Amino acid sequence: MxxxxxxxxxxxxxxxxxxxxxxxxxxDYNFKSIVSPEMITPETPGEHIHICGSIFxxxxxxxxxxxIEIWQADDxxxxxxxxTPPSSEVFTGFGRCDxxxxxxxxFNTVKPGSIGVGHAPHINMIVFMRGMLTHAYTRVYFSxxxxxxEKDEVFVSVPADRRKxxxxxxxxxxxxxxxxxxxxMQGDNETVFFDV
Amino acid sequence: MSDNNIDKRDWQTxxxxxxxxxxxxxxxxxxxxxxxxxxxxxxxxxxxxGQGQMHEHDNDLxxxxxxxxxxxxxxxxxxxxxxxEYSRPQSGILLEIWQANAAGRYIHKADQHDAPIDPNFLGGxxxxxxxxxxxxxxxxxPGAYPWGNHYNAWRPIHIHFxxxxxxxxxxxxxQMYFPGDPLLKLDPIYNSTPDVKARERMVSSLSMDxxxxxxxxxxxxxxxxxxxxxxxxxx
Numbered sequence: 001m002x003x004x005x006x007x008x009x010x011x012x013x014x015x016x017x018x019x020x021x022x023x024x025x026x027x028d029y030n031f032k033s034i035v036s037p038e039m040i041t042p043e044t045p046g047e048h049i050h051i052c053g054s055i056f057x058x059x060x061x062x063x064x065x066x067x068i069e070i071w072q073a074d075d076x077x078x079x080x081x082x083x084t085p086p087s088s089e090v091f092t093g094f095g096r097c098d099x100x101x102x103x104x105x106x107f108n109t110v111k112p113g114s115i116g117v118g119h120a121p122h123i124n125m126i127v128f129m130r131g132m133l134t135h136a137y138t139r140v141y142f143s144x145x146x147x148x149x150e151k152d153e154v155f156v157s158v159p160a161d162r163r164k165x166x167x168x169x170x171x172x173x174x175x176x177x178x179x180x181x182x183x184x185m186q187g188d189n190e191t192v193f194f195d196v
Numbered sequence: 197m198s199d200n201n202i203d204k205r206d207w208q209t210x211x212x213x214x215x216x217x218x219x220x221x222x223x224x225x226x227x228x229x230x231x232x233x234x235x236x237x238x239x240x241x242x243x244x245x246g247q248g249q250m251h252e253h254d255n256d257l258x259x260x261x262x263x264x265x266x267x268x269x270x271x272x273x274x275x276x277x278x279x280x281e282y283s284r285p286q287s288g289i290l291l292e293i294w295q296a297n298a299a300g301r302y303i304h305k306a307d308q309h310d311a312p313i314d315p316n317f318l319g320g321x322x323x324x325x326x327x328x329x330x331x332x333x334x335x336x337x338p339g340a341y342p343w344g345n346h347y348n349a350w351r352p353i354h355i356h357f358x359x360x361x362x363x364x365x366x367x368x369x370x371q372m373y374f375p376g377d378p379l380l381k382l383d384p385i386y387n388s389t390p391d392v393k394a395r396e397r398m399v400s401s402l403s404m405d406x407x408x409x410x411x412x413x414x415x416x417x418x419x420x421x422x423x424x425x426x427x428x429x430x431x
Binding site for chain 1: 203204205206209210211212213215218220221222223224225226227228230231232233234235236237238239241242243244245248249251260261279280281282283288290292293294296302303304305306307318319320321322356358362364365367368369370371385386388389393394395397398419420421422
């Protein structure tokens with residue numbers, strides 16, 4: 001470690017009033033969005049899925065002034081390369097949702113493939129909200145991938161009794177695949193957050 | 197893939213999840229210990245954002261919200277560099293900013309503060325850093341505003357910044373403050389960093405070189421993100 005290493009800039013809360021800048025079109029402000037929860041077109045390869053959830057505070061009340069971001073591989077397990085800037089033509093794997101609009105979050109995306117041996121399919125999630133000074137990282141694993149989950153190094157590093165908090169529950173209805181993934185910020189069933 | 201190949205989050209710099217002086221953290225901040233994670237491509241990658249995604253005037257907040265005239269208030273230039281901990285410029289980094297108007301009112305529908313909305317000011321902007329890590333915004337100096345944390349609580353004037361670094365792990369949302377603001381010492385959000393010195397890194401400095409003479413004062417604000425380690429990786 002060098003002596004003249006710079007120090008990190010501290011994190012601060014996103015606050016309650018971010019949406020006209022960060023999620024303007026979702027929230028009906030007159031400003032263009034550059035990311036959204038609609039991550040796919042009908043042509044995007046892979047299984048199209050809908051992920052949704054609510055966010056609960058330590059009292060069990062629903063939190064609305066929050067923003068959720070996800071970052072994931074495509075159906076083949078490939079992350080978008082930095083040399084390929086996001087555009088409407090490619091699946092970028094990055095989504096952002098304002099939880100105020102729907103009293104929760106959702107993403108329309110594809111189910112990711114495994115990024116390699118020892119990695120179960122998963123989505124990386126970041127949680128920002130008023131009342132949180134530093135963002136929190138979690139991962140979304142899939143209820144129909146339990147065999148792969150149990151061979152995933154990160155998944156098995158989580159104490160067994162807490163693993164269910166990071167498993168999205170699959171539901172199929174008329175061919176539409178939905179995964180439910182609620183976030184609990186505190187309490188006995190507090191969601192697992194990682195020191196990324 | 198070895199671990200520790202991006203520098204750790206500095207928990208003396210970043211505020212804790214529960215900081216009782218900021219009351220809303222009480223029931224929102226996670227309380228169980230974070231689980232250590234061995235980094236893989238999941239944490240070490242992130243999308244790039246390009247100039248191609250920017251729209252005209254995205255980085256000029258004195259123009260991008262105009263309806264029928266100029267926004268009211270003191271025009272300022274906010275600029276700086278995005279670096280990693282090893283002083284390497286971070287190019288191609290997306291910065292998004294948002295702020296209150298000169299009267300201390302956000303355009304957000306939920307802001308109920310009894311101060312005027314400026315019909316010609318949105319308060320949101322974005323840009324991408326150049327090859328030297330530089331960014332620049334033209335905006336209006338925001339006003340202070342009251343909030344409900346405690347009796348007669350007022351936020352120091354600030355601009356919110358959101359940044360993507362070179363990896364998911366370097367994601368950062370912070371706030372830029374202004375030098376000499378007497379509200380800083382009273383603000384539980386500003387004062388939430390464990391290391392007292394860390395807070396000062398969020399205060400911009402007045403610069404007579406980065407403004408526009410006779411048009412706008414300049415404030416400089418450099419931001420340091422977690423960087424890929426320059427030391428050999430442990431196997």
